[in-house]
Amino acid sequence: MRFRSLRSKLIAILVLLLSLFALATALATLNSMKRDSLSQAHDMLNVASKVLRQALQIRATQLSDSVSLLATDFAFRRAVATAEQDTIASVLQNHGSRINADLMLLLSPSGDLLVSSDAQLQPADITPLFAQTGGANASVADILSLHGQPYQLVLAPVRAPNLIAWAGMGFLLDKPLAANIKAITDLDISFVIRQQDAFVLQNSTLTAAQQLALTPSLAQLLQQNGNLQQERDQDYLSVASVLDQQQHLWAVQHLSNQRWLSNYQAFRQQLLLIFGAALALALLVAFVFARSITRPLDALSQFARRIGQGSVEPAPTAGNDEIGLLGRTLHTMQQDILQREQQLLFNAEHDALTGLYNRAAVDRLLPAILAEQDGSLLQLNIRHFKHLNDILGFANADKLLVQLARRLTTVLPKPLLLARLGGDEFLLVYAGLLTPAQVQAKVLLLSENYPLEQSLINLKLCAGLYHFFAGGECLSDALRRTDIALEHARHAPQRIATYVQGQDESHQRELQLIRDLPDALQNGQFYVVYQPKVDLKQQLCNSCEALIRWQHPKLGFVPPDQFIGLAEHAGSINLITQWMLQQVCKQLALWQQQGLQMQVAVNLSVQDLLEPSLCQQISALLAQYQLSAANLALEVTESAIMQDADTVVQQLTALRQKGLSLAIDDFGTGQSSLAYLKQLPVHEVKIDRAFVKDIATNSNDALIVSATTQLAHSLGFKVTAEGLEQHSGLTALSQCGCDTVQGYYFAKPLTSEAFFAWQQDFSQRPAYWFNGEIVL
Amino acid sequence: MTQFYAVLFSLLIILCGFSQRLAANTLNITLVNQHNQPLADAVVELISTTATTLPTGKPASVTQQGLMFQPFVSAVMRGSAVDFPNLDKTRHHVYSFSPAKTFEIELYSGKPEQPVVFDKAGIVALGCNIHDYMQAYIYVGDSPLLAVSNSQGELRFTDLAPGDYQLRLWHPWQQAPAVEQQLTLSGHQQLQLTLAVENKTKPAAPKRGFGQ
DSSP states (O other): OOOSSHHHHHHHHHHHHHHHHHHHHHHHHHHHHHHHHHHHHHHHHHHHHHHHHHHHHHHHHHHHHHHHHHHTOHHHHHHHHTTOHHHHHHHHHHHHHHTTOSEEEEEOTTSOEEEESSTTOOHHHHHHHHHTTTTOSSOEEEEEEETTEEEEEEEEEEESSSEEEEEEEEEEOOHHHHHHHHHHHOSEEEEEEEETTEEEEESOSSOHHHHHHHGGGHHHHHHTTTOOEEOTTSSEEEEEEEOSTTSOEEEEEEEEHHHHHHHHHHHHHHHHHHHHHHHHHHHHHHHHHHHHHHHHHHHHHHHHHHHHTTOOOOOOOOOSSHHHHHHHHHHHHHHHHHHHHHHHHHHHHBOTTTOSBOHHHHHHHHHHHHHHOOEEEEEEEETTHHHHHHHHOHHHHHHHHHHHHHHHHHTSOOOSEEEEEETTEEEEEEESOOOHHHHHHHHHHHHSOEEETTEEEOOOEEEEEEEEOTTOOOHHHHHHHHHHHHHHHHHSTTSEEEOOTTHHHHHHHHHHHHHHHHHHHHTTOEEEEEEEEEETTTTEEEEEEEEEEEEETTTEEEOHHHHHHHHHHHTOHHHHHHHHHHHHHHHHHHHHHTTOOOEEEEEEOHHHHTOTTHHHHHHHHHHHTTOOGGGEEEEEEHHHHHHTHHHHHHHHHHHHHHTOEEEEEEETTSOOOHHHHHHOOOSEEEEOHHHHTTTTTOHHHHHHHHHHHHHHHHHTOEEEEEOOOSHHHHHHHHHHTOSEEESTTTOOOBOHHHHHHHHHHHHHOHHHHHHSOOOO | OHHHHHHHHHHHHHHHHHHHTTSTTOEEEEEEETTSOBOOSOEEEEEESSOOOOOOOOOEEOEEOSSSEESSEEEEETTEEEEOOBOSSSOEEEEEEETTEEEEEEEEOBSOSSOEEEOSOEEEEEEETTEEEEEEEEEEESSSEEEEOOTTSEEEEOSOOSEEEEEEEEOTTBSSOOOOEEEEEOSOEEEEEEEOBOOOOOOOOOSOSSOO
16 A cells, blocks of 8 residues: 555554554453453352352251251151151151251161152162261251252151151252342352253243253253353353262353453443544544644645746745755755856856857847847957967967957947857947948957057957848848858958848858759759860860859859859868769760760869879779770869868879879969979969960060969979960960960860860861961 | 171170089179170160069169269069159150150159059160250060169179070160070079170260259
8 A cells, every 4th residue: 555645654654553552452451351351250150159059058057957956846756656657748748848848758767768758759869868877867968859850858867866767858959049049149040950961951040041042051061060161152151060969960050241241341342432532533633743744845845846937936934843944945945046047047148258148148139129120230250360369379369359348348339239159259239220430430449459468469350230120130130141241341341341132142042052062963953064275286186174064943054163162161072073073084985985085184172182082983983984094184273282282292193193194273373382383293284364364465474474384394294374265365375385275265165065076176177276366 | 797796695605604503593794895895784684484483573763863864774674664753953754756665754843643664575765855865775674684784884693593594685876686695594604795886975964054
């Protein structure tokens, strides 16, 4: 059994204990009392038995006296002396009736039966009693069973003056006697006679029904020699006393069980009553006591639940006991929780370093501001903060940030919201529309003279400004647009930019391009175009550059400079490169079947070069399409090489060893070091179109191209000029010593079929291209 | 037991018979009980088988003195008259329901008007109706030769004619009637008889009473 509540547990324990105690007490007491009562009853019966014997003895004495007296009556003696049967019979009758004898008889001095008032009486019946006289001349008395009747029989000598006879008088153990003994002993009595192994009750003071009930158990009782017997299923305790020597006669005395049981039962009743009352009282007390405990506990439990729900109400009042202590502890806990909650809330919404609001706080607070009023979002960023970090160290950079934050709060007019969005970016929200000039003024206040390590530091701050109008913006849009403005500000001359309608859309377009790119590669939205490279000396075209094109189903044609940079940023440039290599190899194999021997160059991003498995991939492709490594050329921008020169050089060396041709693209625009250049394991440099397109008219360009070509040749590199647009440039490039030329003058990038056609055309009449002016 | 005593008794008689022939006429009998102690109040009756004339009984008396009969045992010949003088201050009521003689002298003092004649041989038990303890016996014999032993257990017959006699012995407390014996007398004879009796004491007046 399980108790759900403390109260029922308490009550159960109390009741159980009390019940056990009461039960044990009651059992012990009742047992003892029962034993005592039974013992008393037994004593009472024993006493009664003794009293009975005494009473019978006294009666015997009295009867003896009476009979003796009678026997000395002169007339009686004289009558006996006549020896006349009739006379004797009548004098016996006469004198016997004087003392109310029930049986009269006369014996000779030698014990022969002379006369008897009972015709059935046999001499043998008297013999045992007569034997008791023992020759003495004194009267004897005993109890005998004569013909089924219990008698107290007295034999008295008749002397005249010598013994002439024995006079016998019998007195029935009758009802008056029984009543008499009952009056003395206060117990019912029955006389029992054995008749042929059956026991017959006689002259009992019990009622007929009781006698009937008692009879069956008589034999057992008497066989136990009259020991006490408790008749469990009967109403009486009985004791039997044997009356005669033949053991035919018994007196059985009965003590009503009811007499001692009634005391016992009354006591038991009382005990039950006391126990019941005590139990009820205990229940009541336990209930009240348990309630006094559980009620405040319940209240505290409710209170604890409300604490969990964040309630700030005070604890329920309680006393000085344990429960009161619990209440006070809960109250303290509540206070602690509130304090910690506030701390957590503060931490959650504040920047640990500057104490300003953080991004989370902006998320929570800004929507309300956006909804209510027009205003300006101003996002500030420290230019090259990473650089500052490197120079000053993190600790000092942090100090700088703290100073900036302090200046933001103290120097500027108080904004609606000021937060540090993270790193070196701060957001200020002002009511009203700020103009760039106002922003400029603020930035000026913030930029200069930060004391750090005994020197003053000036910060270059970028500011992106975004105007919002009440209810028109959602939080993420507003923040994103501010961020876009800031992004623009980085490149703006004053480092301040205001968001212009549409900037967000181009941003969204970039996102879409990045998102769509992987699928587009699979769906055939991309295709490859080839731009021929013409060998100036041999006037041949046996190489070309493969370029990627994207025809987006919704956005239309997407220029490579839009998505290549995005793909590099997004890390998906590898996909494009692999796709390109695959397409190019496939095309090369096709062209070889068509009898066209061509070396095709594919542009690699720096990320491709950092991919260790690039070599294996290319080898696998070449093997797949049964191509020679000489068919494939790879172009790498100068700037790409510079990002991780060592790794790139290692990768390029490996590719070169495979037999691939390598070229540096856009040569001349990057900030490459000549020291690196000489180490590069490339075959070719491609001079950027910036120097080539105006070479015919711009003598500086011609000079640069000439010098670069000489330099490259001297380092052992072939030189390709990109972006030749006019025939006039062709001569200049020839004079500069360029080996190959690529540009719209010969052909713009062509599809594979168009390129094949162009190449056939070019091969048949190269002089046309070198001698005549081609109008594009 | 009874047989044993009878044999013993016969033996004694034979022994005494031889000596009596020397001193005729006198017969001294000593009576003892079974413990060989002197037996008082024993009655011996000699019945002559030869005598033809019978003397009449001599008068006798049983007095009442000190609430006792005196003597305790008397022996009288049939036909004798016995007087019952009352020497006490109280009256007595002498009676007998014995078959030998039933009589009653109702409350009297002094000498009764007339003696009682015992005309039939037998034992007469005497009692007093107002003093139950008073007892006495009268042996009524057929022969005049009757004697009662004294406290020494002795009794004597004198002037006995020699000849054959029947000897009857009786005592009130005898355990069994004694067997009648034949005796031949000649001269003086000394005889000792043994009779088994119950051990009783003679009835006596109670010590306490009404100061008498």
